[in-house]
Each structure stands twice: as structure tokens, then as C-alpha cells.
Amino acid sequence: MTEKKERLTILIAGLIVGVCGALLVKFGNPKNMGFCIACFIRDTAGGLGLHKAAAVEYIRPEIIGLVLGSFCMAFMKKEFQPKGGSAPFTRFILGFAVMVGSLMFLGCPLRMVLRLAGGDLNALVGLAGFFCGILCGVFMLNRGYSLKRTYKMPTLEAVAFPGVQAALLVLLVAAPAFILFSEEGAGPGALHAPIAIALVAGLACGALAQRSRLCMVGGLRDVVLFKDTKLITGFAAIFAACLVLNICLGNFKLGFADQPVAHTAHLWNFLGMVLVGFGSVLLGGCPMRQLILAGEGNTDSVITVLGYTVGAAFCHNFGLASSGKGPTLNGQIAVIIGLVLCVIIGLANSRKE
């Protein structure tokens, strides 16, 4: 791809993700949550009974679609590459930590942008924290941080995760008794777009994100690190498209107080996103990007997604996740531990120059 085409692709991908973000709310997803990788993985964990928070139980077809969309596109473009083996357990821990930070703030970097586009100013505080976290990660990269090389893996190893997603789709549609669904009015888990619409949106965004390498963390990171503005174009496009649609649909409300699925504890919104930014740079990409890479055959990203999933389950089982009322003490302790872990992992994996 030429550079111009790369830019055009990411611009289009960003605009479509932004449009889907606004429209999925229109079709039934929680407000300012057309997409949220962290919240949706958490909901899926709840749907599978990995935690017992009745408000957030639903196998989200958007996640399934993102992985399968990326898988199909990578396969067609001959970019499907089974690989892995680059510090898997470290990645699991980082994934866990990123989920703790996300559920402190109540959103992954993608939802942070969607919240901003809905007028939620708490997301601006989150963005400031996110940027600081990315600076911490860039500091480690400049020190020579690396989780070392990946190696070629058997094809089955890499096809297994898209296979699991397809199985989840079957479970969602078939809805056997052991799959949990939040009851109406119980909370965000009960609010969702029809399965077909959510799945198609996920597939389309997954395929486009695969082509364009869209990444929320990469956007700011590359600007700081290389003055490269390609990825941040996508970030800006998501914001612009979703903002315009939110205003048209009457879903734009400027302010800090009473924002949907959000709280106003500024320090913890900030620190939660510091952890997300820091951990995600150490992982090499934001939660959405990890889903896309998992679809492309990167099993390290699969392990990362499992880290998110287990992290989400722990967050609700141990009361670490925030709610609209604010953060919990357990969650605050967990965020601090997560930051300490990021520093340790960052320093321990930097080679001395």
C-alpha cells in the first residue's frame, strides 16, 4: 500500500467505526457504548458465568464480529500468520492490569473516544491520564523495552481462537440454560442491539481495522515516538464521525455529572487510564487492536485477550470495578498494584544500552 492509500484506509476505517459506535447505541447498546472492548469482554465473561454481576451478563456479538472480521480479511489478504511465544504470561498479566484500569475508568480507549464524542468530559480527564500512561510506555520503549520475538506456530493454534468465537456465537443464538443474560432493567448487560446488527457492525469494523491497523494507543504513541500521524488519523476520524451523529441523534450532552455509565472521581478516571495507556504500550496495542491481532493469528494477543477476560471476572468477583456511583477502595488498590506491575515489567524487559 502506498502511504496515501494507507491514510485513506485508516480515515475510512475510523469514520465507519465512529458511525457504528453511534448507531449501535441507536439500536439498543448502552449510551456512549456503541463499542467498548473492555465492557463487552466483561459482559461476555458474565454471560459465561465467570463472574456473578447480574447487571453485566451478555455474550457480545461485536467482539465475535471484530475477531472473525479480522480473521476473514487477514486470510483473504494472505496476512494470516500463526505466531506467538513472545512472553505470553507477562502479556496475560498486562492484559489483566489493562482491564483493571479500564473498569476503573469504565471504558477501553475506544469507549473513551466515544464518550468524548457524547460530550462526557470525564473522558477528557481519562484522555489526559491515557496520554501520561503512553508517555510512561514510550519511556520504556526508548530504554529498549521488548518482550522478545514471536515464533511460527502451527495453524491450528492460531485458528483456534476464531473458532472459539464462532462457538460463542452459537451459544449466544442457541441460548442454553447455562448461558446467562442480564434481565431487563438490570443494567448495561440488558441493553444491546439485535444480534445480527451487532455482528455485522463487528465484522465490518474488524475487517477495516485489520486493513488499516487502527489502534487507539498506537495513535498517540506514534506521534510522541516518531511524529507519525497515520494512526491518530483513525482516532480523530472515530471522534468526528461519532460526534456528528450523536448531535444529530440527540445523544450529545456536554458535562461531567450524570453521564451514562460513568463516574466523576477525577483522580481515579485519570489513574485508571494511566494504567490502560501504560499497559497497552507495553502490550503493543489497545484492546481493540489485540482482538484484531488475535484474528490475524497472533496467539500472544489471544493470551492477552484471555488476560482481559480473567481480569474482568476478577474485577467483578472482588469488587474492583467502578459503577456510576464511583470507584471502590478495592479497585483503587488494584489500580496502584497494576501500575507497580507495569513499572516492574517495563524495567525488567528493557535492555541496558
Add this chain to the structure above:
Amino acid sequence: MKTVDARGLSCPEPVVLTRKALQSKENAYQILVDSETCKENVTRFARSQGYNVKVTVKDDDIILDLSK
């Protein structure tokens, strides 16, 4: 000619290593990567530093020849 073996490294490490190598300001470098994304990223960076990039695919590896 300086060679950077960035195969198997995840983004943005190949670009970080390339940037570090380019500090010696030679006229030619060879960068090895093994994914399309890394190829695009290193190519974009090298061009922004005023290098021409020639791409050769050999088995699973992508060889990027940078020259002034």
C-alpha cells in the same frame, strides 16, 4: 552495511530499532521484518528520514533495503 533483524518483534519495536540504527547516518541499511504491518511502518519511517526503500520478499521474511 548495517543490518537490523526485527523479525518477530511486535510494533513499534522494529521502527524503534530502525531509528536507533539510522543515528549512525550511513547511506544504506538492511532491515528484516516478517509482517506486512511492520513493513509499512518501517517504510513510512525510513521515507520520512529521506531514504528510498526497496522491498524484497524471501520465504517468510521481508527484506527492506534502505538507501539515500
